[in-house]
Amino acid sequence: MAAHTLEKTVERLVAVHEVQQVMGKYEYYLECGMGEEIVGLFAAKTPGVTANIGDWGVFKGIDGVRRLFVGIIAGMMKQPGCLAEADLTTPVIEIAGDGSTAKAVWLSPGFETTRDPRTNEVRAGWCWTKYACDFVKEDGEWKLWHWNNFLTFFSEYDKGWKEGGEHYTRHKGEELAFPPELAPDGPPLHRHMPYSPDSAPQLLPAFPTPYETYDGSQDWIDPTRPCLG
Numbered sequence: 001m002a003a004h005t006l007e008k009t010v011e012r013l014v015a016v017h018e019v020q021q022v023m024g025k026y027e028y029y030l031e032c033g034m035g036e037e038i039v040g041l042f043a044a045k046t047p048g049v050t051a052n053i054g055d056w057g058v059f060k061g062i063d064g065v066r067r068l069f070v071g072i073i074a075g076m077m078k079q080p081g082c083l084a085e086a087d088l089t090t091p092v093i094e095i096a097g098d099g100s101t102a103k104a105v106w107l108s109p110g111f112e113t114t115r116d117p118r119t120n121e122v123r124a125g126w127c128w129t130k131y132a133c134d135f136v137k138e139d140g141e142w143k144l145w146h147w148n149n150f151l152t153f154f155s156e157y158d159k160g161w162k163e164g165g166e167h168y169t170r171h172k173g174e175e176l177a178f179p180p181e182l183a184p185d186g187p188p189l190h191r192h193m194p195y196s197p198d199s200a201p202q203l204l205p206a207f208p209t210p211y212e213t214y215d216g217s218q219d220w221i222d223p224t225r226p227c228l229g
Contacts, residue, residue, distance in 0.1 A: 008099075011099060015099065015102060015142065016095060018141075018142045019093055019095075020093070022143070023088055023106065023131070023133070025037075026038055026041055027087075027108075030073070030077070030084060030086065031077075031083065032077070033074040033082075035069040035071075035073060036070060038065075039066050041143065041144050042062060042065050042144045044143075045139070046136050048145070048146070048216070049065060050064070050147070050189065050229060051064065052147070052188060052229075054188070055176070055188050055192035056184060057184025057188055058185055058186045058188060058228075058229060059184050060185040060186070067182050067183075071181070076114055076115070079114075081122040083111075083112065083113045084110065084113075084114070084127070085110050085111060085112075086110030086127070087108060088108055089106060089107045089108070091104060091105070092207035096211055096213055097210075097211065097212035097213065098212060098213050101136050101145070101214040102134070102136075103134055103208035103214075104131075105130065105132045105205055105207050105208065106131045107128075107130055109126075109128045110126075110127050110129070111124070111125065112125055113125075124156065125154055125155055125156045125157055126155050127151075127154045129149050129152055130149070130150040131148065132148045132205035132206075133147050134218065150192075150204060151192070151194045152194060153194055161195055162195075162197055186228075187228060188228070189218060189227050189229045190221055190222050190225070204221075204222055205221040206220060206223055208220055
């Protein structure tokens, strides 16, 4: 193997490791409601930063990321009795041929205890999601660029996912609402398709395939429907 090819291979392997490290740090920060630290994992200088979660909507730019992770999620997770642990499994990570960006997906099984929005009682449940994210290398460090979280299912601890609710933020059938100062910047970028006994599974998100240069589109995540961003 030529020296320059070996060097490029090593660089790509290191990049895969560093991208995994970013997402690992995210999960540890999430458990403790460390919102500002999560914000620090996102690109601060690269335009087009987004955080899109389920059917909540899209939060744009660092200010939007801060609203989501500091104003909403950390606000929930810092309440007494709350805990969220989510694992990262089955990664598919593709580093761009030019070495400046990356695309990646993970399955993420986990559990959560949060406060019921109606009764304020601690509510325990299983929460399985998937991540589909773009990363960009900024000042020599890998940073989150486009963060997307897809709900697979949420079910209360004593129920199966067939009987599960929508999510800990609301009860099944209820509309999700945010205070105006914490509202998302737009509708969800991608389809929201949690488990249903009435529908067949789909490849959402899709896993990335090798590419040379990032073209700015998140269409790779759901090839059947263009990203709304």
